[in-house]
Amino acid sequence: MNILLTGGSGNLGTELKKILPNCIAPTKQELDITNRNQVFDFFKNNSIDVVIHTAAITKIRFCEENQRITWDTNVQGTRNIVDAIKKSEDNTKFVYISTACVFDGHRGMYKESDVPYPENFYALTKLVAESEVTKVSNHLIIRTNFVAKKPWPYPAAFTDRFGTYLFAENVAKGIKDILDEDLNEIVHLVGDKKISMFELAQITSPDIKPMTINDYQGPPLTMDMSLDTEKWKKYSLTRN
Numbered sequence: 001m002n003i004l005l006t007g008g009s010g011n012l013g014t015e016l017k018k019i020l021p022n023c024i025a026p027t028k029q030e031l032d033i034t035n036r037n038q039v040f041d042f043f044k045n046n047s048i049d050v051v052i053h054t055a056a057i058t059k060i061r062f063c064e065e066n067q068r069i070t071w072d073t074n075v076q077g078t079r080n081i082v083d084a085i086k087k088s089e090d091n092t093k094f095v096y097i098s099t100a101c102v103f104d105g106h107r108g109m110y111k112e113s114d115v116p117y118p119e120n121f122y123a124l125t126k127l128v129a130e131s132e133v134t135k136v137s138n139h140l141i142i143r144t145n146f147v148a149k150k151p152w153p154y155p156a157a158f159t160d161r162f163g164t165y166l167f168a169e170n171v172a173k174g175i176k177d178i179l180d181e182d183l184n185e186i187v188h189l190v191g192d193k194k195i196s197m198f199e200l201a202q203i204t205s206p207d208i209k210p211m212t213i214n215d216y217q218g219p220p221l222t223m224d225m226s227l228d229t230e231k232w233k234k235y236s237l238t239r240n
């Protein structure tokens with residue numbers, strides 16, 4: 001089976017390449033999703049059974065301040081792949097990695113059937129791209145929430161933002177499991193415990209400092225990113 005992975009150099013892509021060693025994982029130079037001709041040529045020259053689309057601009061502050069490039073990458077880039085699949089007439093499955101941030105984060109534990117309402121530009125582009133993906137009949141939208149299993153990249157972490165977080169390696173395993181089951185439409189790939197970002201950060205960085213949203217200045221953030229699922233099993237964070 002030919003699997004194309006976009007975003008292979010990213011946090012999740014790096015883990016997916018370990019668990020799917022035979023996937024095709026072009027670099028951004030080899031397959032820039034904003035370059036429509038390059039995307040169409042790629043699908044003309046390669047027969048792809050499954051696309052796992054993780055490539056995106058993901059930093060919330062950068063997205064808010066650079067809306068053109070964010071839209072062109074997250075929305076138009078996704079649309080380019082969708083259109084190339086449709087043109088190829090192969091029955092390619094489109095697996096799109098989306099985020100808990102499509103929800104407003106006011107109450108948490110959102111299920112697949114709940115109504116999205118993004119809080120910031122990044123989340124808006126992810127939601128619009130979800131809608132693009134539904135134009136491929138064989139599609140799967142996986143909403144999740146994870147971090148790389150590395151020391152926390154900031155000196156402090158929020159005690160008042162929550163999620164059913166996983167590490168990227170747990171999400172990669174979950175994506176493989178879901179692919180084996182041939183699920184479709186929207187699936188939430190979630191951890192089995194709702195914890196604060198501070199508790200999450202403490203796993204890899206025991207000396208992390210606590211902070212709250214009152215210490216933060218920037219674009220609106222999704223406060224409670226916890227997800228529930230009515231379609232799939234839950235996963236545990238690998239703590240060691």
Ligand SMILES: NC(=O)c1ccc[n+]([C@@H]2O[C@H](COP(=O)([O-])OP(=O)(O)OC[C@H]3O[C@@H](n4cnc5c(N)ncnc54)[C@H](OP(=O)(O)O)[C@@H]3O)[C@@H](O)[C@H]2O)c1
Binds near residue numbers: 008011097126145146
């Ligand atoms: N991290 C989270 O908390 C989280 C939670 C839920 C969902 N997600 C979603 O999961 C996916 C992966 O997230 P991540 O944290 O692994 O992302 P990441 O580490 O920021 O990696 C993003 C990837 O996208 C690639 N990329 C950016 N622009 C591109 C373009 N024009 N053409 C081709 N590739 C391009 C980057 O390539 P370069 O390295 O070459 O720039 C990189 O490989 C994203 O779609 C994100 O929205 C993330």
